[in-house]
Amino acid sequence: METGRKPPPWQWGLLIAIMAACFMVYLDTAFRQFELLAPPNTREDLLAVGTLSEDHKDFVEGIGKELKVTKKIEVIMIPTMFFTIARGGRLVQTETSWLVLIERDFFLRLNIEEQKALIGHELGHIIFIFPRCVFYMSCQKGADRFAALHTSPDATIGFLNKIFNPTRDEKRKKEHESRVQYIERLKQGKSLPSR
Numbered sequence: 001m002e003t004g005r006k007p008p009p010w011q012w013g014l015l016i017a018i019m020a021a022c023f024m025v026y027l028d029t030a031f032r033q034f035e036l037l038a039p040p041n042t043r044e045d046l047l048a049v050g051t052l053s054e055d056h057k058d059f060v061e062g063i064g065k066e067l068k069v070t071k072k073i074e075v076i077m078i079p080t081m082f083f084t085i086a087r088g089g090r091l092v093q094t095e096t097s098w099l100v101l102i103e104r105d106f107f108l109r110l111n112i113e114e115q116k117a118l119i120g121h122e123l124g125h126i127i128f129i130f131p132r133c134v135f136y137m138s139c140q141k142g143a144d145r146f147a148a149l150h151t152s153p154d155a156t157i158g159f160l161n162k163i164f165n166p167t168r169d170e171k172r173k174k175e176h177e178s179r180v181q182y183i184e185r186l187k188q189g190k191s192l193p194s195r
């Protein structure tokens with residue numbers, strides 16, 4: 001007896017099998033890539049891929065004293081290929097130190113004051129981290145404000161402009177706009193030194 005519905009031709013089966021195989025290869029590659037490119041997290045691993053930096057040593061030490069940090073602060077320059085999670089900079093805490101990870105190629109595109117603002121932003125996250133700030137944007141803006149206070153609003157806006165450009169991602173465009181506006185407002189409110 002005919003049931004009315006024909007089984008799909010064998011070509012369909014073959015096509016689905018090929019697509020499934022491609023998908024498996026894709027997944028495998030995606031996971032491997034993630035594993036290979038995920039930034040190392042221990043100090044030892046970070047120093048295996050990056051180099052300790054003496055750039056702006058006095059600036060870094062000054063902030064360390066001001067924040068009364070008990071751990072050592074170290075700045076490590078990381079090659080761009082290992083920077084898959086954040087662009088520009090990242091702060092990592094280990095048992096013995098605060099590690100300021102800086103994307104080396106990006107750092108070299110900044111002028112001296114912008115370099116300090118970037119490092120200042122990352123050091124700002126020693127304070128501006130949960131629970132002092134709860135949302136991503138409030139943590140970022142707090143760290144931006146910290147950077148502006150320790151360098152200048154213009155240097156902070158300068159590094160932000162470079163970190164977010166070029167971007168085609170609408171969400172990142174909004175973040176860029178909002179963070180620059182925040183520093184502009186602080187500057188106009190004269191709550192920041194205008195040097």
Ligand SMILES: [Zn+2]
Nearest residue numbers: 121125140143
């Ligand atoms: Zn940040």
